[in-house]
Amino acid sequence: MSKLNKTVLLFLIFAAVAVVLNFVLSGFSVTPGALFYEKPGRFTGLISPYYYSVMILLCINVILSVSLALLNGFTGLFTMGHAGFMAIGAYTSASVVYFLLPTAPFFIQLIAGALAAGAFSGLVGFFIGTSSLRLNGDYLGMVTLGFSEIIRIILLNIDAVGGARGFSDIPVYMNLGSVLLITVITIMVIKRIRDGRLGRAMLAIKENEMAANMMGINPLNIKVKAFVISSFMAGMAGSFFAHSEGYLSTQTFSFAKSFEVIAMNVVGGLGSLSGAIMGAGILTVLPEALRKVQDITGVDLRMVIYALTMVLIMILRPQGLMGNKEWKWLSSK
Amino acid sequence: MKILSKFFLLCAILTLVSCNKGGDDKIMVGYFGSMTGAEATFGVSTRDGVLLAIEEWNKAGGVLGKQIEIKAYDNQGKPEEARLSVEKLINADNVIAVLGEVASTRSLAAAPVAQQNKVPMISPSSTNPLVTQKGDYIFRVCFIDPFQGEVMAKFAFNSLKKKKAAILRDSKSDYSMGLATYFEKTFTALGGEIVGDEKYVSGDVDFKAQLTNLKSKGPEFIFVPGYYTEVGLIARQAKEQGISVPLLGGDGWDSPELVSIGGKSMEGNFFSNHYTTEDPRPEVQNFIKNYEARFGSRPNALAASGYDAARVLFEAIKRANSVEGPKLRDAIAATKEFQGVTGIITLNEQRDATKSAVVLEVKDGQFKYLETVNP
Missing domain, CATH: 3.40.50.2300 (Response regulator)
Known part of the structure; x- marks a missing residue:
């Protein structure tokens, strides 16, 4: 069997699993978005809508985290503007679906929204990448932080997408099956990039840019590619976010969100794909899991424990939970 | 591990x-x-x-x-x-x-x-x-936001007995535009007249051009439905321009900062709010x-x-x-x-x-309860 056929087969298996999973989890509903709400007060699926929402958010955060790992972890470009790319994706996708395709079937909305979001975000990533290539380290961080704030302020001032009121009534069609499928695909794509020629070049640039240049790698070219791929994926994550929340506000995409994604990378281990996934898992699940603590203590110590956990992880394992290691199914060999 | x-x-x-x-x-x-x-x-x-x-x-x-x-x-x-x-x-x-x-x-x-x-x-x-x-x-x-515009229009017309109003609104804020629009509607319906309408953008610090324009129209009061930061500065600059008519506003004024920014020039101005601790x-x-x-x-x-x-x-x-x-x-x-x-x-x-909403007056640096306006 040729390599292409294998990939197609793998994809079909994943898709089938995702569809079945979604059916079982959501209680055999065919209308996405209206999943649980046909009978008020009761849900027919296997898991409660609350956990379902948390899992969708988890998948979105995993996409964000692994796409940032490509820039921060593998290429060594310290960027602080991931929330900006996510915002572009979210607002682009929401606008495309809301203004252009309000009545299209949901899978067309999904594909068109996600592709438009990724494409536009990637385009912006291209311009930011090319214009800030001479910068390194903290300086690049500051520039990307600035760009992401500019994007947020621009969105805040566009009245058509709600401005300060927020963008409401966005069609909600994201389901766990589709988002899980795309998350797995994203992880596999990043794994293959990392293990391929491009990924090796990225790692070389991270270790020593001049040496990489001497070996015939064009650092500018590789860096722009990393920027475009990463922002494309962050844009798609934004699109899924928009269509699972149904409401967007520019407050969400402040620099705090960028730092959250960076924290996911750092907690898991910079330079490790498994670490990025694990970090996203912990930073999404922990704050929600800690709501339980409130029942015991009576007062809301959630954010205290959450912050303390992060401090402890950093003290006990400064290299992050995974360090440079990978889980077996994500390792190079 | x-x-x-x-x-x-x-x-x-x-x-x-x-x-x-x-x-x-x-x-x-x-x-x-x-x-x-x-x-x-x-x-x-x-x-x-x-x-x-x-x-x-x-x-x-x-x-x-x-x-x-x-x-x-x-x-x-x-x-x-x-x-x-x-x-x-x-x-x-x-x-x-x-x-x-x-x-x-x-x-x-x-x-x-x-x-x-x-x-x-x-x-x-x-x-x-x-x-x-x-x-x-x-x-x-x-x-909701529009209601406060109505309240202040009624208060100005019925209680203050003023007939000529000017508006100075924040063109970038939904809140300010909503208040100003409904104020204008109600005030003209009651029989009042809007003699001037100027705009600013939140974050501005200089309002002298707008205030000079409004002064030349000779209003009996100015409706400024904005937030306390700008309102404090507007009150200050209005006094400097020799405008002695009162300013009126909404609950965006409700902050101790209002008086610390506006100082003495805030005295004798009125705004509407949800509630006051002085309500008997x-x-x-x-x-x-x-x-x-x-x-x-x-x-x-x-x-x-x-x-x-x-x-x-x-x-x-x-x-x-x-x-x-x-x-x-x-x-x-x-x-x-x-x-x-x-x-x-x-x-x-x-x-x-x-x-109902309450109308408060700025007096000696404090917000004094004046009256309750019913819908």
């Missing part, structure tokens, strides 16, 4: 542990607000108001013979967290109704969840008109006394709104004699002439509260 993966597993298990159900002898009410983050004081004040209402009702025997219990979740001021916490309140904690949020953006994010699950949601102080348009299960106990009605004075005894500080307008939202809900449960979503919804919608701390509340068919 083994230990770490176990820790991760533990986290996963923690989230998946079964949901706790409210007992049969208790009525669970949900509250969500920003109790940490940049707007933490909003969420905490409102929650304290809600808590006070619950404690008072429980002392008097609860509602329908059951004690009321509150489940309060923090959303860190993030819209997506607001949505998640309402999802959890409704699906995992089985609350019968949701109270919150202060900020309109977070109410807008959470309202569809309450609507789809047919669980009533009462916002204590989200003033954007869009919030209650999300569905027939979404209510609010505060007035016994409901208000009792509330202030009890709140101070319980929390050790003077209640602000947000605490009062939270208190009212909770009491509107409990009254409705009593009238509905049921905690089922649809029956409770109908009972809340039928709220009429409810004696709230923030005014006498009647819910209209848009599920917004029509209630």
Whole structure:
């Protein structure tokens, strides 16, 4: 069997699993978005809508985290503007679906929204990448932080997408099956990039840019590619976010969100794909899991424990939970 | 590494542990607000108001013979967290109704969840008109932005007996534009005249050009529906330009900062607000006394709104004699002439509260209660 056929087969298996999973989890509903709400007060699926929402958010955060790992972890470009790319994706996708395709079937909305979001975000990533290539380290961080704030302020001032009121009534069609499928695909794509020629070049640039240049790698070219791929994926994550929340506000995409994604990378281990996934898992699940603590203590110590956990992880394992290691199914060999 | 993966597993298990159900002898009410983050004081004040209402009702025997219990979740001021916490309140904690949020953006994010699950949601102080348009299960106990414009128009025409108005509005703020538009409509309908209309943008520091223009038109007062930072500067520069007519505004003025920025030039200006601690009605004075005894500080307008939202809900449960979503919804919608701390509340068919506003005057650096304007 040729390599292409294998990939197609793998994809079909994943898709089938995702569809079945979604059916079982959501209680055999065919209308996405209206999943649980046909009978008020009761849900027919296997898991409660609350956990379902948390899992969708988890998948979105995993996409964000692994796409940032490509820039921060593998290429060594310290960027602080991931929330900006996510915002572009979210607002682009929401606008495309809301203004252009309000009545299209949901899978067309999904594909068109996600592709438009990724494409536009990637385009912006291209311009930011090319214009800030001479910068390194903290300086690049500051520039990307600035760009992401500019994007947020621009969105805040566009009245058509709600401005300060927020963008409401966005069609909600994201389901766990589709988002899980795309998350797995994203992880596999990043794994293959990392293990391929491009990924090796990225790692070389991270270790020593001049040496990489001497070996015939064009650092500018590789860096722009990393920027475009990463922002494309962050844009798609934004699109899924928009269509699972149904409401967007520019407050969400402040620099705090960028730092959250960076924290996911750092907690898991910079330079490790498994670490990025694990970090996203912990930073999404922990704050929600800690709501339980409130029942015991009576007062809301959630954010205290959450912050303390992060401090402890950093003290006990400064290299992050995974360090440079990978889980077996994500390792190079 | 083994230990770490176990820790991760533990986290996963923690989230998946079964949901706790409210007992049969208790009525669970949900509250969500920003109790940490940049707007933490909003969420905490409102929650304290809600808590006070619950404690008072429980002392008097609860509602329908059951004690009321509150489940309060923090959303860190993030819209997506607001949505998640309402999802959890409704699906995992089985609350019968949701109270919150202060900020309109977070109410807008959470309202569809309450609507789809047919669980009533009462916002204590989200003033954007869009919030209650999300569905027939979404209510609010505060007035909406346009209403304040009407209030100030009536106050200026009837109480101050002024006929010639000028407007200075913030062209970038929905709030300011809403107030100005409805002020203009009401004032001209009453028989007044708008002689000048100028705009600024929030963040501006120099208003001399607009003020000079307005001065030449000879208005008897200027309506400035903005936020306290700009209003303070406008008042200062108006005095410097020799404008001695009073300025009028809305609840965006309500901050101690107003006087520290505007200084002496703020004296003799008027604005509308939700409530004042000087209101002589016994409901208000009792509330202030009890709140101070319980929390050790003077209640602000947000605490009062939270208190009212909770009491509107409990009254409705009593009238509905049921905690089922649809029956409770109908009972809340039928709220009429409810004696709230923030005014006498009647819910209209848009599920917004029509209630009186108070007009305050700036005097000796303090906000003095002047009169109550009814809708």
